[in-house]
Amino acid sequence: MTARTHWQAWHEPYADENSPLSRRLRLVQQHIAVWLDQRSDERLTVVSACAGQGHDLIGVLAARSDALRVHGTLLEYDPGNAAAARTAADQARLANIAIRQADAGRLSSYAGAVPADLVLMVGVFGNISDADVERTVAALPQLCAESATVIWTRARRDPDLTPALRDWLRDAGFVEHAFHAPDDAQFSVGVHRLESSPQPLDPTRTVFTFLY
Numbered sequence: 001m002t003a004r005t006h007w008q009a010w011h012e013p014y015a016d017e018n019s020p021l022s023r024r025l026r027l028v029q030q031h032i033a034v035w036l037d038q039r040s041d042e043r044l045t046v047v048s049a050c051a052g053q054g055h056d057l058i059g060v061l062a063a064r065s066d067a068l069r070v071h072g073t074l075l076e077y078d079p080g081n082a083a084a085a086r087t088a089a090d091q092a093r094l095a096n097i098a099i100r101q102a103d104a105g106r107l108s109s110y111a112g113a114v115p116a117d118l119v120l121m122v123g124v125f126g127n128i129s130d131a132d133v134e135r136t137v138a139a140l141p142q143l144c145a146e147s148a149t150v151i152w153t154r155a156r157r158d159p160d161l162t163p164a165l166r167d168w169l170r171d172a173g174f175v176e177h178a179f180h181a182p183d184d185a186q187f188s189v190g191v192h193r194l195e196s197s198p199q200p201l202d203p204t205r206t207v208f209t210f211l212y
């Protein structure tokens with residue numbers, strides 16, 4: 001991570017409900033809610049990489065009566081964002097949501113938090129090299145429980161990486177359930193489900209480093 005992006009200020013467009021970031025958030029939240037509605041399990045596990053202030057998962061759970069069945073871990077490097085996520089989770093009385101100030105590029109950071117039934121890779125793939133995206137996608141089965149869902153985002157700035165990214169997901173054993181790529185915005189949101197076997201976590205590996 002470098003000093004070039006102020007990752008707390010990065011969240012400011014969420015204050016405008018018409019911003020592309022807010023539109024992206026609503027799509028991610030819709031898919032989290034649909035996933036919760038589809039899963040009747042008494043206990044579900046969620047991990048969010050580079051979770052920022054946790055608007056997506058915390059925002060959904062804050063409005064749900066079944067929030068306590070979700071045991072989630074938010075990995076976030078920036079201490080201010082991690083503190084904001086903690087405050088939001090506490091205000092929503094989400095006792096089963098842990099905030100870990102950690103480097104989500106290191107698989108060791110996920111120890112004890114995975115395998116997860118839902119993996120959020122939101123705001124990650126646009127901030128790392130293409131090679132790191134490929135490496136991270138190939139490692140996703142290490143974060144996943146059986147039949148886990150992955151919700152991910154990627155800007156489609158030129159050259160658009162999402163065709164390759166979707167191929168890499170297929171190669172890693174995922175089946176695509178949704179892909180949103182609005183004509184009037186650069187963001188995209190994908191939803192994939194693991195159809196192959198989960199893989200054991202290799203805590204010695206680092207799969208990405210932020211560029212910006």
Ligand SMILES: C[S@@+](CC[C@H](N)C(=O)[O-])C[C@H]1O[C@@H](n2cnc3c(N)ncnc32)[C@H](O)[C@@H]1O
Pocket residue numbers: 001007010049050051052053054055056075076077078081102103104105122123124127209210
């Ligand atoms: C593009 S923002 C996305 C935040 C959140 N997922 C969202 O969509 O609202 C990227 C976040 O990743 C965090 N970050 C950067 N490098 C990281 C790393 N190595 N491990 C964990 N978090 C990191 C930043 O502090 C920032 O909050």
